[in-house]
Amino acid sequence: MKKRLFSFALAVLFVLSMLPAGVYATGSDVETDITDQYIMKFAVDTVLVDNDDETVKVSINVTKNGGFSGMTYQLLYDKDALSLEQQPTLGNVEGFEFVGGPAEAGKHTAMLSATENVYGDGTLITYTFKINPDAKMGTHEIKLITSGVAALPGGGTIKLEVLDENLYSVYNTTVSGGVIIPGYVVSYDANGGSGAPEDQKKSKNDFVYISSVRPSRDGYSFEGWATDKMATKAEYTAGYKYSENNDLTLYAVWKKLALVAGSIDINVSTAEAKAGDEVEVLIGVANHGGVASLDFELVFDDTKIKYVSSQIVGRVDYETGVTLGMFGANFVMPNPDAFTNKVRFPLSAGGMNAVGDGDVIKVKFKVLDTAEDGFVDISYVPVETLCWYGNKMDIADLTPNITDGGIEITSQLVGDINLDETVNSDDAVLLLQHLLFGNAAFPIDYKGTLDFNKDGLENSDDAIRLLQYALFGKDLFPIE
Numbered sequence: 001m002k003k004r005l006f007s008f009a010l011a012v013l014f015v016l017s018m019l020p021a022g023v024y025a026t027g028s029d030v031e032t033d034i035t036d037q038y039i040m041k042f043a044v045d046t047v048l049v050d051n052d053d054e055t056v057k058v059s060i061n062v063t064k065n066g067g068f069s070g071m072t073y074q075l076l077y078d079k080d081a082l083s084l085e086q087q088p089t090l091g092n093v094e095g096f097e098f099v100g101g102p103a104e105a106g107k108h109t110a111m112l113s114a115t116e117n118v119y120g121d122g123t124l125i126t127y128t129f130k131i132n133p134d135a136k137m138g139t140h141e142i143k144l145i146t147s148g149v150a151a152l153p154g155g156g157t158i159k160l161e162v163l164d165e166n167l168y169s170v171y172n173t174t175v176s177g178g179v180i181i182p183g184y185v186v187s188y189d190a191n192g193g194s195g196a197p198e199d200q201k202k203s204k205n206d207f208v209y210i211s212s213v214r215p216s217r218d219g220y221s222f223e224g225w226a227t228d229k230m231a232t233k234a235e236y237t238a239g240y241k242y243s244e245n246n247d248l249t250l251y252a253v254w255k256k257l258a259l260v261a262g263s264i265d266i267n268v269s270t271a272e273a274k275a276g277d278e279v280e281v282l283i284g285v286a287n288h289g290g291v292a293s294l295d296f297e298l299v300f301d302d303t304k305i306k307y308v309s310s311q312i313v314g315r316v317d318y319e320t321g322v323t324l325g326m327f328g329a330n331f332v333m334p335n336p337d338a339f340t341n342k343v344r345f346p347l348s349a350g351g352m353n354a355v356g357d358g359d360v361i362k363v364k365f366k367v368l369d370t371a372e373d374g375f376v377d378i379s380y381v382p383v384e385t386l387c388w389y390g391n392k393m394d395i396a397d398l399t400p401n402i403t404d405g406g407i408e409i410t411s412q413l414v415g416d417i418n419l420d421e422t423v424n425s426d427d428a429v430l431l432l433q434h435l436l437f438g439n440a441a442f443p444i445d446y447k448g449t450l451d452f453n454k455d456g457l458e459n460s461d462d463a464i465r466l467l468q469y470a471l472f473g474k475d476l477f478p479i480e
Contacts, residue, residue: 044144044177049131051204051245055085056179058142059126062093067117072110072148075127079106081135082142082179084127091123098125129179137183137203144175184247186210191229191252193217207243210236215252225250264288266380268298268405272414272449273367278308279407281378283345284359287401294345295384298363302341304371305378305407308364310345344383367409377406408449415452415466415479417444428467435460452479 043061060075077084083105090098095118101109112124183201186208190196197211214222224234229251236242236250265286273279283298300307345361365378380402412419417427417434431450433442435458450458452465468477 042144042146042175044142044175046139046177046180048180049182051182051184054131056129056131057126058129058177058179059091059123060144061091061121061123063121065093065119065121067119068149069115069117070111070113070148070150071124071146073112074143074145074147075108075110076143076145077106077108077129078140078142078179081132081140081181082129083132084108085130086128088125088127091125093118093120093122093124095120096124131179131181131204133205135181135204136206137181137201139178139180141176141178144177146175184245186242186248186250188215188225189229189249189251190215190217192254193220193222193252196252202242204245205243207241210238210240210242210250212238214238217252217254220254220256223253223255226253227251264385265401265403266294266296266382267403268378268380270405270408272408272410274411274413275367275371275409276369278364278366281363281365281405281407282313282359283361283363283380284357286357288357293384294360295382297342297344297381297383299342299379299381300365300406301376303368304374304376304409305365305367307343308366310343310361310363313359313362342381365407367407371409373410375406375408377404379404412446415469417446417466419445423466424470425467428463428470431466432460432463435463 041063043063045059045061047056047058049056084103087100088098088110090096095114095116096112097114099111099113101111103109108127181203183203186200186202188196188199188211193215194217195213195215197213197215200208200211202208210225216222224238225236226234227248227250231251231253232255234253242248267282267284267286269282269284271279271281298307343363382400382402385400413421413423415423415427417430420426430442430444434444450462452462452469455461465477466479469479
């Protein structure tokens with residue numbers, strides 16, 4: 001008897017699906033309004049998966065049930081994230097039996113049938129899904145598509161309508177729910193610093209790379225990341241591949257920086273020139289202990305010399321071993337029209353402590369036509385000289401050791417030892433005699449330096465250089 005009733009129900013569903021739109025009374029082709037009698041709503045659960053779960057149960061529910069006897073449907077789901085682990089189980093609405101149908105990955109076709117109209121609200125049927133190992137985080141939709149719903153209080157059927165929030169039982173209408181698969185979170189704590197990376201999310205069995213964003217903290221160097229807030233040694237560094245299926249909170253590991261003592265000697269060279277000449281003076285550094293910036297002024301007598309131009313000339317090795325222009329990164333050459341008796345030079349090492357020694361900058365002056373013979377002092381006056389402390393220039397000003405220089409102005413021709421207004425071999429011979437036999441035997445009245453080869457000594461080598469200059473010219477053997 002039961003089987004006959006079930007077969008009858010299936011036949012009724014088939015016939016009903018062929019009927020034109022409308023609601024019909026049994027044994028009549030006259031459309032009858034029975035919508036109030038058959039109000040019902042279907043719903044598919046949306047389930048949040050626990051990260052430890054391998055399976056999840058999703059139910060099809062009915063509410064506002066006005067009485068129905070059968071339903072054919074398809075259940076569509078994301079086959080990349082979910083798979084049906086077993087046959088569904090009937091819910092708590094009594095009176096139905098489940099009839100299976102064809103199933104394939106991502107789609108399950110089935111039928112619910114009852115021998116009489118069922119009026120209860122609740123869970124019609126529950127499916128158990130397996131979470132695939134490579135399922136990505138996010139919401140994975142599950143759709144219920146009904147293709148036939150019947151109610152048989154004397155043979156009536158239910159027409160599709162949507163009125164307000166009430167669904168009148170469904171032909172070819174989709175009701176959606178889904179499975180939400182949360183990800184695992186890698187979060188970062190700057191741990192007393194600032195600028196921590198943004199959180200990262202990963203799916204189960206997936207991975208993320210530890211962020212390359214570096215936080216900062218005054219007076220400390222960033223060492224990496226650790227799971228212990230008090231750690232002194234990093235467990236994770238940028239680019240580490242994290243694949244565990246757990247949330248992870250990482251704390252910045254800091255190392256307190258030692259104060260850089262810093263030291264530097266500044267030397268301003270001397271030069272010789274006549275009235276009307278242009279002459280160059282070098283600014284050099286020595287005993288260099290890691291200075292990050294030099295901000296200084298050169299002060300001079302503007303009644304005798306005038307600033308013309310300047311340029312970076314030094315090449316000093318940085319701590320990294322890379323050879324760069326000394327203090328050249330942020331340097332803008334001063335405008336010669338903006339200065340009278342002083343010129344300011346703000347120099348920066350460009351982001352790291354320079355430690356080498358050598359010439360830094362070449363400054364060109366013009367000796368005024370009215371300048372009298374004599375020495376013009378050029379003084380180096382520090383405005384701000386800083387060492388690095390961590391990654392900021394916040395150490396107190398460093399006072400360098402300074403050796404001032406200047407320009408010797410003389411009307412005498414350089415190399416004219418015998419004062420005959422010509423530089424020739426006679427001058428070289430007189431200089432050699434003076435050096436060998438003394439000023440008493442061979443006196444000279446020369447106001448310039450006799451160190452023509454610039455080796456810091458006045459000896460016979462200078463006489464030879466002067467002779468070479470006289471014989472072969474200043475292009476090969478300069479003495480100025």
